[in-house]
Amino acid sequence: MSRKRKADSGEVLKIGNKTISLEGYLTKKPKTTTPSTSTSDNNTPAPTSKNDSSITTNSKEFKPSRPLTGDPSLFPTRRTLPLYLYQDRIRSILSKKDVLVLVGETGSGKSTQVPQFLYQERWCQRRRVKVKTKVVDKDGNEIMEEGGKPKTREETVNVGGVIAITQPRRVAATTLAGRVAKECGTPLDTSGNGGRGYKGRGPKGKDVKGPKGGKDGEEWDEEKDVVEEMGKNGGDDEEVIEANGNEKKDKKEQEKGLVGYSVRFDHRVPPGTKIKYVTEGMLLQELLRDPHLRQYSAIIVDEIHERSVDVDLLSGFLKQIVTGDKAGRGGIPLKVVVMSATAQVERIKKFFSSDDSLKNGTSGEEVEYLQIEGRQFPVEVIHEPKPVPDIQEALIKTVFKIHTQEPLSDKHGKKDILCFLTGQEEIEAAQRLIEEFAETLDPKVPKVKVFPLFGQLSMEAQHEAFQPIKHPFTRKIVLATNIAETSVTVPGVRYVVDCGKAKVKQYRPRLGMESLLAKPISKSSAIQRTGRAGREGPGKCFRLYTAETFSTLQKTDLPEILRTDVLGAILTMKARGIDDVLAFPLMDRPEIEAVENALVHLHVLGALDDEGRITEMGRKMVMFPVTAPYARVLLAAADQKYDCLLEAIDIISCITAGDDIFMQVRSEEDKESVDVYRKELQRREGDLITYLNTMQRFVSTPSSDRATFCKQRRINVRNMRQALNIRKQLRSLSVKTKMLEDAPPPDSEVTYQPVSPETAERILKAFLRGFAMKTAVLAPDSSYVTAHGKHVVAIHPSSSMHGVKREAIMFLEHVYTQKNYAKKVSAIQAGWIAEALAC
DNA sequence: GAGCACTGC
Incomplete structure (x- = not known):
């Protein structure tokens, strides 16, 4: 649920932790200008006369x-x-x-x-x-x-x-x-x-007046925010409202x-x-x-x-x-x-x-x-004369060159610096270096204040980067990932430093896994970054690469459909009546191999029959707003054989609620106490049952204690709220599709009881129906080797199974970063894999 | 011992 607040600074609207620029209507802008010549290299044809x-x-x-x-x-x-x-x-x-x-x-x-x-x-x-x-x-x-x-x-x-x-x-x-x-x-x-x-x-x-005329006559939707305003403004003691609470219905007439x-x-x-x-x-x-x-x-x-x-x-x-x-x-x-x-x-x-x-x-x-034409101020682009050997060093040099040589503000306002880096690690390293170097500056030089900005940061921390700096004689330096390229707008930016790279997720259909690696950005992405310097006044963009390198960049980014598993896209087409998916008009076509893999995978999941037509199961799967393997798990869980639909919904809600509901703990001292609380939630069956346990513990916690519950365990409140919304949606869809006979009882009537090992086994077997391909067995050299493809895979450190050796594992995600990593890992028996593949 | 960014009656 979005929360709306008008920002105190002129041209942005803040929604939760996001800032949306609404320049152009909130204040009068000076005469329209076009970006300077160096930024107009985007192959834009001129408008015809x-x-x-x-x-x-x-x-x-x-x-x-x-x-x-x-x-x-x-x-x-x-x-x-x-x-x-x-x-x-x-x-x-x-x-x-x-x-x-x-x-x-x-x-x-x-x-x-x-x-x-x-x-x-x-x-x-x-x-x-x-x-x-x-x-x-x-x-x-x-x-x-x-x-x-x-x-x-x-x-x-x-x-x-x-x-x-x-x-x-x-x-x-x-x-x-x-x-x-x-x-x-x-x-x-x-x-x-x-x-x-x-x-x-x-x-x-x-x-x-269709056949369904007045059937769906309900006008109001009880989409009560389940953890309303929990954690808003970083407060700790906010009231937390129980799901399905009996607040009075709003009788207000609908306004036209x-x-x-x-x-x-x-x-x-x-x-x-x-x-x-x-x-x-x-x-x-x-x-x-x-x-x-x-x-x-x-x-x-x-x-x-x-x-x-x-x-x-x-x-x-x-x-x-x-x-x-x-x-x-x-x-x-x-x-x-x-x-x-x-x-x-x-x-x-x-x-x-x-x-x-x-x-x-x-x-x-x-x-x-x-x-x-747009509303951009001109931005001067400065390239490096020759390739830089060390990006961090080049960044520090550039940042302090700007800081010491350029004014702190002008008639358009503050002149802050926004640096585009690839990820958290690089940002944190750069922050340390900048802060260290700033210490050595002459006291006559203005101070600097550094703000990291990436998706995994808490709302409060992200929010800080948007605030105008309070101390006089200080320049704000924001170190951001791609988040600042499209999703949010940092106000006050007049200098951009662009490292020329970004981390991109790319699916490898042949390996059935994805990679997350830093790659050169596209020209259009570089231009977008440059534009961030010219939103409030004329700006400068320092590219930490040469003009020659810029000219070699791809024109545009690879569209997502060429970077992800097309499983979902294919099922979407099939469900909407596209028989020949290869003939469907697409601006960019995925490789035939990717399409074939997806078709085979959908067949394995039971969404397509031998002729490639969508099955009844496939039609049910598209009703659920989760990826096909998760939808398959839900259908299996609804089956008498596994009978664990509510449990599966709890787990899938936690997993699909954006990033991990468990935030990383940054300081060492917090880590100790958080670990104690988290250990209580962990189960030897692995991450999935841990998520289930967490959800069950959470919903059985009295409303007033939920914020504390999250804080103690460093559970991301935003994601937890999203998880509860998804849970409610999946439950209601399960009733609608008759997978559940009756609406489940409200959480207030359910007392917490940890799931038995027998139930846990049923749950994991239900998940295997969607993820049989994502399994690995322990080899004699005590590494895990995948059942599909025979690759060595390591358990990601974020998993509760990290460092644990069991006979076999099932994992829901498979990502190559530093290594071949398995995430969302559960312990299974090797025999279950064959069993799941057989049926 | 590690985490680009979004999103779905």
């Missing part, structure tokens, strides 16, 4: 054909957004064409303004149309008529009326929705903070509103919603119910350049809808606006063009392109 013809560059003279609507107090700032000038052009393009590619740099206002320009367009109104629907049986299989044609029936449905805007991250979707709702004059009530929300139905549930959002665990779609911000995954999920996206007149795909697996899949489905037969939508086209911060225009244009137009050489005719 045709595109610019209707645009006056002076906003004072520009009178759009339609006045702004919504809250008038926000008009002045909206008028200063670069995008304001383009509204007629955007409307005119979309009245003629179905696809628009919009390239706009940070701060152009595209994410907030484009939907507002469009929702009143004629094509955006809801229409009643007749469609032919294929008749399916209860398993979703088509029913055939004699003659082999699918049986159809005609029905009248509503099509269109809503615009969806997809976002890669939940925080972005909810904050943008809040902002746009305010601009529209129908603010979203977010005060309840997850306490209540509109069920994600929106106009569709209300107006569509133009804007809503729908993200996992949090839906606010007021009646009358025309603009809906959703996560990419959420829209993919909607596609499962409604393959034609009938609710929508337009889909705006934002931040497509981030190229998540979800956005790639979504693009494929959208291409099919846009270029395919529109009978499912009663002939009404779906408009698609693809928005990107970096231009890969030709590829995207080509991708969304129909195959016919590609064949007869009119490629891109149906797709229009528009580029909006």
Whole structure:
């Protein structure tokens, strides 16, 4: 559940530990400038003169054909957004064409303004149309008529009326929705903070008279934050509220509103919603119910350049809808606006063009392109003259060169330094070196204060890096991982130091494992890092590599679909009716070997039959928001043979709640006391049963003691809260899919009892149904050798099984970093492996 | 003895 707080510094919004930049509307900015020449090497084609013809560059003279609507107090700032000038052009393009590619740099206002320009367009109104629907049986299989044609029936449905805007991250979707709702004059009530929300139905549930008409009539969703506000502001004694607590139901009438959002665990779609911000995954999920996206007149795909697996899949489905037969939508086209911060225009244009137009050489005719200038200050880029032998040394030199030669502030504000490094280890080493060196400085030189910033840091520690520094005569130096490249914005930064590398996870299909190694970044990533220096005023970017090295960098990062196991992507396609996954349109195709491996793996898991069609089990698996192997575990656990569904849910909730719920202990003295508490939770069966024990102990702890429980064991409160949300969702889905007969009793009625060794054995065997491939047996030389591939694998130090020798192990993760590591490890018997593979 | 970043009715 996102928590919203307005930041005290001007141009950012803080949500929990995240800072979202909203520059451009919160304050008036100086005249639009483009980045300096060195940063414009991103292969961005210049906008064509045709595109610019209707645009006056002076906003004072520009009178759009339609006045702004919504809250008038926000008009002045909206008028200063670069995008304001383009509204007629955007409307005119979309009245003629179905696809628009919009390239706009940070701060152009595209994410907030484009939907507002469009929702009143004629094509955006809801229409009643007749469609032919294929008749399916209860398993979703088509029913055939004699003659082999699918049986159809005609029905009248509503099509269109809503615009969806997809976002890669939940925080972005909810904050943008809040902002746009305010601009529209129908603010979203977010005060309840997850306490209540509109069920994600929106106009569709209300107006569509489908076969499921009034069945899902519940309007309110009890998505009570289970550990509400636990650990907020770093406080220790906050009230912790019991799950399923009997707080009074909010009877407040639903307010109508133009804007809503729908993200996992949090839906606010007021009646009358025309603009809906959703996560990419959420829209993919909607596609499962409604393959034609009938609710929508337009889909705006934002931040497509981030190229998540979800956005790639979504693009494929959208291409099919846009270029395919529109009978499912009663002939009404779906408009698609693809928005990107970096231009890969030709590829995207080509991708969304129909195959016919590609064949007869009119490629891109149906797709229009528009580029909006950004709001960046110029950033001077300084490369190293020759390659640096030692990155830490080069970093220190550069940081202190900046610190001693550049002013502490100017008329735009503070001039702080942001360094991009690869990981925690490097950051901590650099912090020590900088602090040591700072000691030796002349007292006349300003002081420095160093802040590390990486994902594993506690919320409070991350928060510190965003605060303006209190001491006068001191410069802030933030040492960050890639987290500062896209996820958060550090205010006050005017100098960027870029080491040119980042750690990337990459899946190796042949080995069935992934690696996490530091690799050179891409040009577009380097440009993104550079841009971080020019958000508040002119800046400088020091690259710790040569211009020659920069020129050798890959143009863009490898999209996620080429870096991860495509198991989930393939199952997603299969469940949405894609029979030939190799023919599915994708901007980048995974290697055939990766696809084949995934198909085999899905077959082993029982999600696909011998013909490669999705099975009933596969259909059940996609209902659960977990990866296919975990979904398989849940199905096994629901089986009488294993009968441990609630236990499996507890474990999977802990594991899939982001990073480990057990935080690393940093100081030595804390370690001792934390270890004592943690040892109590640990079980000799290994990590999985330890997670189960932890969850069971946690939920049986009285609400008021839960914060202490977490603190003593250094349990990450954010992740624990997420785990409880997931647990609740998986439980409710289990009831819905009839895997559980009744809703489980509330935690307050369950007393803690450690699981018996017999139950633990059943649980581990259920997990083996999803992870039989991820097992290893102890070799005579006392190393563990994997059953699949015969690789030597070491137990990761974060595991409770580290240093323990047992006859065989099962592990849920397999990562190569310094070594070949097994994580989330459990002790099993060697005989169980064959048993699991046999059935 | 070690941990880039996101995310899913």
